[in-house]
Amino acid sequence: MLSVFRTRTSILLAACFAATASMANTTSEHAHNTAFQMAVAEHTPRESQIAEFYRTNGFSPIWVGESDEHMQRRAALILALSHAHLHGLPQADATVSSLIQKMQDARSTRDLGAVEAELSRVFVDFADALYSGFLRPGNIDDGLVRSVDRRSAAEHLNALNTHGAAYLAQLAPQTRQYRALMKQKLALQDLVDQGGWGATVPETKLEYGDTGPNVVKLRNRLVLMGYMKPSASPSFDAALLEGVRAFQIAHGLEPDGVAGKGTIAELNRPAVDRLKAVYVALERERWLPRDRGARHILVNQTDFSAKIVDDGQVTFETRAVIGKNTHDRRSPEFSDVMEHMVINPSWYVPRSIITKEYLPKLKANPNAVGHIQITDSRGRQVNRGAVDFNQFTARSFPFAMRQPPSKSNALGLVKFMFPNKYNIYLHDTPQKSLFAREVRAFSHGCIRLAQPFEFAYALLAKQEEDPKAFFHRVLNTGKETKVDLEQKVPVHLIYRTAYVGPKGEVQYRRDVYGRDRKIWEALQKAGVALPDVQG
Structure with a gap:
């Protein structure tokens, strides 16, 4: 597949350079004349930021000049557009062909103005999609309340003008997660092309000691998925037990080593479903803030977990309960900043x-x-x-x-506050038994923590010599006490059904609220397509 991409890219760039040569014969010292300005203005909506950019820079061309820098920008844009699908964006072949044709056909100063305006328009649309996401989250689901950082058209154009072609390489998230997801996307596309993971496993419970053809099918599928080494044994032996457990861990299932109904349902999901999840994950990664914070809190709702991350490393992790899967209780997705905790909190019952x-x-x-x-x-x-x-x-x-504060308080003995209009926070709970469940969607929307005290110690460690002793000294007073965090901590409530773990292992989770299905449908409707795959 990579060789196909390289060949295709070479052909496109050759065409681009041919078009560049054609334009070079047309470009002259008259590129700044009235005809050029009129053509740029004519092909740019008067009130748009693109028009404002050109008025501000005196209609100086950033694409159609004769310099090496102008040619590099044109070639870099064509290359980036031809690779748009690698990011899970719509194929841009038609756009690329149209741009190359317009560059080849340019014969006058007015033609150059029209090409200049078109290149800027295409660049801004592409830059916005790659930098901030192709979709608007709030248009898809009312739980997607995330505020996405979007640069204006003028900001993108000014950055290109300042940094040159190199700016195009900086548009996609520069995160380890994004790069790993792109790699997984290519691997899954190759796998789908080859027929996926083979025969599915009959929906019957299989466990240690069982034998027969269904055990063989289970083993074969796990081997093809990479969760165990090849074996000809027809028995559910120790090796198969560990293979099932490895699969369960990678899919957020209870790792009991029993291939029951839930495990087999996930095992039988086709590779194309996982590919769709990766497409959605790439889009979601583009929605997140570029600066997550050297220390931040990450709550992945589909994983029912809350983590503290320091300099890219998970330093604390606990199980979590999220909102129940009903319209008025689902936990929303957004980012904010944790400012304080309340020890021995009162629960002020929400109006709803x-x-x-x-x-x-x-x-x-x-x-x-x-x-x-x-x-x-x-x-x-x-x-x-x-x-x-x-x-x-x-x-x-x-x-x-x-x-009032008590051990039976709905918030438990501590809550963690990042004040927001959704009235969402992290907190303790007296309902400890819920953390033993595999699917933990039970709350009214807030995030309950299995180990709230340890979570508090980890946060207080940055400001207290003995955080545990400090916490319990306050707790033992029985009084409601606000404790400010000297170092405010960004909190990111995310929803990721496909992600790559700290050791490079690919993880998949169930679409608890059906949000990823909606995102995939929106991507499809907007023109995103799986290469050579139906459905």
Whole structure:
């Protein structure tokens, strides 16, 4: 496949240089004249940032000049466009052919102005897609509330003008994750071309000690997937047990070594499904901030995990519970900055929970949810017996509700705050049994941590000589206490069904909320296609 890319690229660049030679015969000292300016203006919407860029730089051409730098920019753009599909973007063959033809056909100063404007327009569209993502997250799913860093057309053009062709190589995320995903994309495309992972495994439970043709099919598929070495044994032996466990770990399944219904369902997913997940992951990586923070917190919702990352290395990791898979509870995706933690927190019940869950119970029984205090607008506790709750609707209910600090508090004994309009934070929970589940989507949207104390120690280690002792000294007071983080920590709530682990191992997760399916459908609708693959 790589040899095909190289051959195709050579042909395109040869055509580009031929077009460049044609333009060189047309370009002259008159490139700045009125005809050139009029042509650029004519082919650029008056109110656009591209037009503003040219007005600001006096209509000086950045593409159609005769210098080596101008030629390098043209060639670099053609090369980048011809490789757009490698990034999971739509094939740009038609655009490349059109640009080359227009360069070859340029015969006058006005023609040059038109080519200049077209090259800038194509460049800006491509730069925006590669730098910030092809899609707008908020148009796909209401849980995709991430604010994406987008450079303006003028910023892209000025950067190209300043840094030359080298700027095109800096557009894609310069992360290890992005490079690894691109490598995995090529590997999966080759695998799909070769027929994938062979025969699927019948949906029947298989475990240690079993024998028969289904065990052989299980073994063969795991061998083709690379999770175990080839073997002719018809038995579910120790080697197959470890192969199943390796597969389970790489797919976020409970690593019990039993090929049950869930494991076989993931095992039978075709390679093309994994390829789609990688396409989506590349797009998602383009949405993330370029500067994640030397120290940051990463919550991957599909992995049900929360990590602290220091200088690219995971220094702490714990299991997590995310929002339940219902419209009003799914955890959103966004980035913010953690500013403080609250030890012995009160739980201030969200208005949505008060009106949807607690008000109906109070109407039936004023003493319901007795562990929650009802307070008025001045924070004073309300006497339940003196209130007729049946007179209120969800809109007119005038009270707030609060659960005081305690071991049974819904937030547990500590919460971690990165103030945001979605009222999402990380916190402890008294419901420890949920962390033993394989799929952990149970909350109202916030992220619950299996090891909140250890998470707190790791954060406090940057500012306390003995973080554990400090934490428990505050905890033992029983009083609600805010502890500011001297070093604010970026938090990234992400949703990644395909990613590459710290040792280069490829990991896949289930599409818990169906968001990746929506993203793939949007990419397809916008022109992204799997090479030589149907469906």
